Amino acid sequence: MEDGLGAALTWLDYAAVFVFGASGALAAARRKHDIVTFTFFAAVTGVGGGTLRDLLIDAPVFWVGRPEYLIAPVAAAVAVWLFGAGRARLLILTWLDALGLCAYAVVGAAKALAFGVPPGAAVVMGVLTATFGGVLRDVLAEEPSVLLKREIYVTAALVGAGVFVILNVLGVPQLAAALAGFGAGFAIRAGAIVFRWSLPGFPGRAAPDED
């Protein structure tokens, strides 16, 4: 994909690694860690989702052959270190994270399709690419997992990847499908941020685990 769309996707990719990387560095900042730990968390969060996708679809892991991808998390770690992690910056980051989430959902699904993965599994790849870095960040930082928040998050990735893949299967040109998927996912995530949208929770009663 070295054409215009490909180049745009590459830059989107760097941007998403940077944004997710910054959210990883923020997790390190909350515990006053050193710069190496900042970078470790930025890297795991930034490239974790795409790494899992590449392992699952048996593609070469994207950053291993092209370590210039690792510049983005290093830059994210340094940026958070220098410019801090105050409340205003958190708000900016929430929105950048929403952009990264929806970009990754589309990019992840597109790469899976390009590797011959069937549409159903390609949607899953989009969701994993978008969310798994944050899942790893929360597990490793021992923070409440993004999966366990009530706010719509995984759903936005699912809608973004789903719309893209469906339009793709229907023959819509890839750029239009990508924009539509990105837009649909982002609209939902934006609504969740602004209006605290959430899906209805399980209405039944669940017996506790006894052990």
Add this chain to the structure above:
Amino acid sequence: MEDGLGAALTWLDYAAVFVFGASGALAAARRKHDIVTFTFFAAVTGVGGGTLRDLLIDAPVFWVGRPEYLIAPVAAAVAVWLFGAGRARLLILTWLDALGLCAYAVVGAAKALAFGVPPGAAVVMGVLTATFGGVLRDVLAEEPSVLLKREIYVTAALVGAGVFVILNVLGVPQLAAALAGFGAGFAIRAGAIVFRWSLPGFPGRAAPDED
């Protein structure tokens, strides 16, 4: 494996994904999550063990090329959502989980042998296939890990995979070896559920970690 045994294994596989998936959905039910999170946990728990096995033995990840496997966790999530997670259903699920555990231990080891993995490592693959989905579920749901329970669980998978692989090496026909492995593992797990069997714990004293 498109013969009779192969078809039986495929159906066992779907059933195990469904059962483990249901246990994942239950973890989501305990925290009143929405249907997307239900499905996410059902999928991770249902296919997590087999996914790790396939990555380790360098096989194509089983559900990526055949996304119909993903129907099972979706069905499990919907079933738990509709039929609830009361105490009686938990008991049923404990027993279904025992069936799934022992089925997966044998299926996982069989697939590893079919890919040329040496017997010792094939046993490990059986254990990982059977237990890793539950481990992922507990880590992501922030529940006490199945690994850390006193009750015999991993050991049942180890016995099931071990008996199957040993009989296989000794030249016993595969179906007989599979049934023997499944039976041995299930007998042990059933004993653990009914009689709360456990192996003796470490008798020594362990100094706490100081940091």
Add this chain to the structure above:
Amino acid sequence: MEDGLGAALTWLDYAAVFVFGASGALAAARRKHDIVTFTFFAAVTGVGGGTLRDLLIDAPVFWVGRPEYLIAPVAAAVAVWLFGAGRARLLILTWLDALGLCAYAVVGAAKALAFGVPPGAAVVMGVLTATFGGVLRDVLAEEPSVLLKREIYVTAALVGAGVFVILNVLGVPQLAAALAGFGAGFAIRAGAIVFRWSLPGFPGRAAPDED
């Protein structure tokens, strides 16, 4: 690598699997687990880092084709079970862990270079090989993660792998580069153990996560 250096590396590898395995068994000992759980934790900790490396660089996972590697964690589990986990042994283990950390950092980077991974990513592979087993151990044992300790740990692996890779790129013979990398990493880790060296933590304020 079946020459002298190769054989030495293989033995270093077994030794590192044993040492990290023992630290995994210790985590199980702290909670009075049974021998199967001891072995499970020893195996995950001992081979986890190298397994991730091999998946990422698309090498056959080192212990799958050669299950004799699994003897080392079994031996480590038995050794901790028999000889206990008292305070004096913990101190010995801290030092053995430091040796394993720096050995793995170099071995992991060397294997990555041998598989054609670019230098920047090879350093990352060294760090992951050295640290990921311990990260898995802590996540699965629900202990405070080695990543979140203030003491220098990841940094020692980074220096060890970094020095080795840089000298390698500069054309220094591999054995000399390996010894220099190992020595540099170990000096830093030893300083951290003896003098409780740490890097400066993030000086800014971090707003808490609100959800």
